[in-house]
Amino acid sequence: xxxxxxxxxAGGADRERAGAVAGAVPAGKHAGGRRPGETRTREAIxxxxxxxxxxxxxxATSMRRIAExxxxxxxxxxxxxxxxxxxxxxxxxxxxxxPQALAAAAEGGREGVGERMVRxxxxxxxxxxxxxxxxxxxxxxxxxxxxxxxLRETATTILADALGNVVTGEDAVxxxxxxxxxxxxxxxxxxxxxxxxxxxxxxxxxxxxxxxALQAIVEG
Amino acid sequence: xxxxxxxxxAGGADRERAGAVAGAVPAGKHAGGRRPGETRTREAIxxxxxxxxxxxxxxATSMRRIAExxxxxxxxxxxxxxxxxxxxxxxxxxxxxxPQALAAAAEGGREGVGERMVRxxxxxxxxxxxxxxxxxxxxxxxxxxxxxxxLRETATTILADALGNVVTGEDAVxxxxxxxxxxxxxxxxxxxxxxxxxxxxxxxxxxxxxxxALQAIVEG
DNA sequence: CGCTGAGTTCATCATGTGATGACTTAATGC
DNA sequence: GCATTAAGTCATCACATGATGAACTCAGCG
Numbered sequence: 277x278x279x280x281x282x283x284x285x286a287g288g289a290d291r292e293r294a295g296a297v298a299g300a301v302p303a304g305k306h307a308g309g310r311r312p313g314e315t316r317t318r319e320a321i322x323x324x325x326x327x328x329x330x331x332x333x334x335x336a337t338s339m340r341r342i343a344e345x346x347x348x349x350x351x352x353x354x355x356x357x358x359x360x361x362x363x364x365x366x367x368x369x370x371x372x373x374x375p376q377a378l379a380a381a382a383e384g385g386r387e388g389v390g391e392r393m394v395r396x397x398x399x400x401x402x403x404x405x406x407x408x409x410x411x412x413x414x415x416x417x418x419x420x421x422x423x424x425x426x427l428r429e430t431a432t433t434i435l436a437d438a439l440g441n442v443v444t445g446e447d448a449v450x451x452x453x454x455x456x457x458x459x460x461x462x463x464x465x466x467x468x469x470x471x472x473x474x475x476x477x478x479x480x481x482x483x484x485x486x487x488x489a490l491q492a493i494v495e496g
Numbered sequence: 497x498x499x500x501x502x503x504x505x506a507g508g509a510d511r512e513r514a515g516a517v518a519g520a521v522p523a524g525k526h527a528g529g530r531r532p533g534e535t536r537t538r539e540a541i542x543x544x545x546x547x548x549x550x551x552x553x554x555x556a557t558s559m560r561r562i563a564e565x566x567x568x569x570x571x572x573x574x575x576x577x578x579x580x581x582x583x584x585x586x587x588x589x590x591x592x593x594x595p596q597a598l599a600a601a602a603e604g605g606r607e608g609v610g611e612r613m614v615r616x617x618x619x620x621x622x623x624x625x626x627x628x629x630x631x632x633x634x635x636x637x638x639x640x641x642x643x644x645x646x647l648r649e650t651a652t653t654i655l656a657d658a659l660g661n662v663v664t665g666e667d668a669v670x671x672x673x674x675x676x677x678x679x680x681x682x683x684x685x686x687x688x689x690x691x692x693x694x695x696x697x698x699x700x701x702x703x704x705x706x707x708x709a710l711q712a713i714v715e716g
Numbered sequence: 717c718g719c720t721g722a723g724t725t726c727a728t729c730a731t732g733t734g735a736t737g738a739c740t741t742a743a744t745g746c
Numbered sequence: 747g748c749a750t751t752a753a754g755t756c757a758t759c760a761c762a763t764g765a766t767g768a769a770c771t772c773a774g775c776g
Contacts, residue, residue: 309741310753317753333639335555339734349755354735356753415638418688419553427689447705453685453694454706460689461681465673468638469647469680474673485667485713486674492712493705530723530772537723559764569725574765576723 318356321346323408325353326367330411334364334420361422368413368426371406375434382438389442390491394483397459401467402479414463431456445496454493462486538576541566545573546587550631554584554640581642588633588646591626595654602658609662609714611707617679618699621687634683651676665716674713682706 324346328337339360343350357363381396382389400406413430416423436443436452443451465471466482474482544566548557559580563570577583601616602609620626633650636643656672663671685691686702694702 307740307755309739309755310743312742314743315753333555335553336639338732340732350734351736351756352754358735360734418635418638418684419556424689428691431685431689431691447701450693450697450701451705453691454702454709456691457681457685457694457706458678458709459681460684461677461679462674464638464680464684465651465677469644469651471648471651471673471676473670474677477670481667481670482674485671485716486677488712489674489678489709492708496705530770532772534773535723558762560762570764571726571766572724578765580764 317346317348317352321348321353321356322363322366325357325363326408326412329364329367330408330415332415334416334423339363364412364416364420365422368409368423370409370413370426370430373403373406374400374410374430375438378434379438382442386442386494388487388491389494390489391483391487393455393459393490394462394486395479397462398479398482401463410463411467414460415468427460431460435459439494443494447496451493451496455490458486458490458493537566537568537572541568541573541576542583542586545577545583546628546632549584549587550628550635552635553632554636554643559583584632584636584640585642588629588643590629590633590646590650593623593626594620594630594650595658598654599658602662606662606714608707608711610709610711611703613675613679613710614682614703614706615699617682618702621683622699630683631687634680635688647680651680655679659714663714667716671713671716675710678706678710678713 321342325337325342328342328345331337339353340350342363343353346353353363357366377396377400378393381392384392401410413423413426417427418424431453432449435456436449439452439455443455462482466475541562545557545562548562548565551557559573560570562583563573566573573583577586597616597620598613601612604612621630633643633646637647638644651673652669655676656669659672659675663675682702686695
């Protein structure tokens with residue numbers, strides 16, 4: 277898969293494809309046709325889509341750009357995923373790691389849970405296997421209904437569930453919301469708006485300062 | 497100005513315009529021409545643009561939609577504001593109220609400053625004269641460089657400046673960032689993602705729970 | 717009055733978009 | 747081996763978009 281950055285204004289400099297020996301496709305005949313051997317194109321397209329959506333959001337990402345990033349014909353994207361909407365949906369699928377990691381962080385009692393949550397959250401965003409989906413979700417949440425719904429769902433189902441044993445008492449759900457609020461804010465500023473010095477700060481420092489802020493809400 | 501919602505799929509049901517008496521424009525002649533009396537169209541367009549951008553973000557808002565919302569021909573939008581980019585820039589202009597309100601909230605010493613900041617922030621978002629610009633900024637920050645820059649600028653210049661006397665000591669700037677982080681997160685979840693019950697909670701409740709979280713960072 | 721400039725509409729363009737269908741080649745099941 | 751299905755390309759469509767230019771009407775100034 278090509279890097280998303282490479283694609284930009286590409287145009288047409290990359291007509292020869294890997295494995296297509298020069299002359300293998302006789303001039304005048306159709307270049308189409310299934311590639312020999314087993315294939316991983318479907319996954320490549322999804323990866324490319326995730327990367328593109330993560331980097332520019334739903335609207336600014338065209339099917340053509342995704343195809344280019346996956347080094348594949350545009351129709352193939354439609355062939356596998358149908359509509360752009362549906363592809364986006366797939367790209368949005370949050371890895372199972374996420375609820376697990378957050379639930380694990382919530383275990384171990386009330387004490388220090390703020391710091392553990394911040395650390396787990398940062399870990400998910402720094403993990404290359406989870407980051408694109410999260411980035412896609414947050415980046416498009418402001419303009420795409422489905423992404424916004426996914427964000428809400430994540431905030432309630434996943435987070436509130438994980439925190440069920442920890443955030444108790446008056447207005448427990450509201451307070452869970454506020455914790456989600458803090459974590460999403462952190463993602464926005466550190467990874468999307470890239471606010472300095474926050475974006476460059478190392479994990480431990482962020483955990484040290486931000487943890488107590490979450491803790492304040494846990495305590496009520 | 498028409499409500500943004502009315503526009504949706506409008507199409508062409510609204511051909512007769514206010515003041516254009518039937519027959520006033522002889523068939524076969526041009527309908528163009530300046531309207532009699534003084535005009536406020538320029539401002540109307542900007543208002544419409546702000547409303548549209550606030551509701552759907554930069555990409556999903558077309559010049560045509562803005563024109564429709566302002567009940568004006570599309571070319572007029574270009575006539576007054578040139579490119580879409582430039583119009584967006586104008587719509588993004590943050591009202592002067594904002595730095596003032598936040599600076600005022602920061603006055604009065606360290607004690608209770610967390611709550612005062614949250615309250616001031618919510619007030620700005622509930623004020624119809626400031627809300628559209630803020631909404632536009634946050635909603636498009638994820639996908640538009642200029643909006644993101646504006647957001648950073650707001651977070652540093654305005655917020656950090658206001659908090660200069662309050663947030664002191666180690667990593668003061670980083671901690672100001674984290675406070676901005678919390679406020680932006682709140683805007684995201686309450687006004688954009690519309691997470692319940694947070695979105696429906698009344699101001700005082702939010703202030704009561706969220707204030708101490710900001711305070712935790714002020715204290716360090 | 718007549719002129720200039722600003723406000724206003726219409727028609728149109730080039731471009732990029734998502735989507736479809738025809739066609740080609742390889743894998744797979746019988 | 748032979749039919750069926752899956753993977754792949756190309757050409758093309760209908761449409762929405764941002765932008766421009768020409769034409770027209772009013773305001774304001776001399």
